Amino acid sequence: QSALTQPASVSGSPGQSITISCTGTSSDVGLYNLVSWYQQHPGRAPKLLIYDVTNRPSGVSNRFSGSKSGTTASLTISGLQAEDEADYYCNSYTSSSTRVFGGGTRLTVL
Amino acid sequence: EVQLLESGGGLVQPGGSLRLSCAASGFTFSSCGMMWVRQAPGKGLDWVSGISGSGGTTYYADSVKGRFTISRDNSKNTLFLQMNSLRADDTAVYYCLCVSVTAGGQGTLVTVSS
Numbered sequence: 001q002s003a004l005t006q007p008a009s010v011s012g013s014p015g016q017s018i019t020i021s022c023t024g025t026s027s028d029v030g031l032y033n034l035v036s037w038y039q040q041h042p043g044r045a046p047k048l049l050i051y052d053v054t055n056r057p058s059g060v061s062n063r064f065s066g067s068k069s070g071t072t073a074s075l076t077i078s079g080l081q082a083e084d085e086a087d088y089y090c091n092s093y094t095s096s097s098t099r100v101f102g103g104g105t106r107l108t109v110l
Numbered sequence: 111e112v113q114l115l116e117s118g119g120g121l122v123q124p125g126g127s128l129r130l131s132c133a134a135s136g137f138t139f140s141s142c143g144m145m146w147v148r149q150a151p152g153k154g155l156d157w158v159s160g161i162s163g164s165g166g167t168t169y170y171a172d173s174v175k176g177r178f179t180i181s182r183d184n185s186k187n188t189l190f191l192q193m194n195s196l197r198a199d200d201t202a203v204y205y206c207l208c209v210s211v212t213a214g215g216q217g218t219l220v221t222v223s224s
Contacts, residue, residue, distance in 0.1 A: 045205050046155060048212045057212040089155050097169050099145065104154040
């Protein structure tokens with residue numbers, strides 16, 4: 001199973017909105033509404049931000065939102081804050097009954 | 111507080127075995143599909159294995175199928191990963207995650223080396 005495709009890096013200024021894309025195939029992102037997004041700060045465990053494409057777990061800020069169109073899922077962060085600077089990973093269930101991660105996106109807050 | 115606490119990592123020789131544990135607290139563990147993911151030094155996240163809330167369904171990455179076994183004890187709110195026939199490329203920090211709850215842990219380091 002090939003990894004999902006994410007941009008290596010994105011950047012934005014405080015207060016702005018940014019979107020991170022996650023492109024898969026018709027065997028994973030395009031087939032199931034089972035895409036998750038994780039945030040990881042250096043040296044820390046990954047933190048679940050979004051599951052099942054659009055659902056936000058309890059305790060996660062509503063500045064984080066998810067969507068999907070075809071074989072591409074997206075994570076949008078609004079009102080960018082310095083603390084949002086981290087690595088972001090998407091993850092999808094696949095037709096092989098496995099899950100696959102994207103390569104990760106480094107977000108820099110300018 | 112929602113928490114996941116991984117343990118059981120260490121240094122093991124190629125071909126050896128380890129059993130990882132993940133103690134969950136602060137949420138309804140039996141309602142959570144769980145998974146193990148790993149991260150080699152300086153690399154991205156790599157999905158290893160998953161298990162349904164009841165424990166009746168399990169899933170494995172091709173790279174670990176036949177060598178690793180995931181299980182859970184809902185009476186003790188604990189997730190396990192039995193790792194056999196370990197290889198150098200299994201070296202990583204291993205994290206347990208719930209698919210629908212934000213829960214923090216610190217991971218456990220597995221080093222496979224002679």
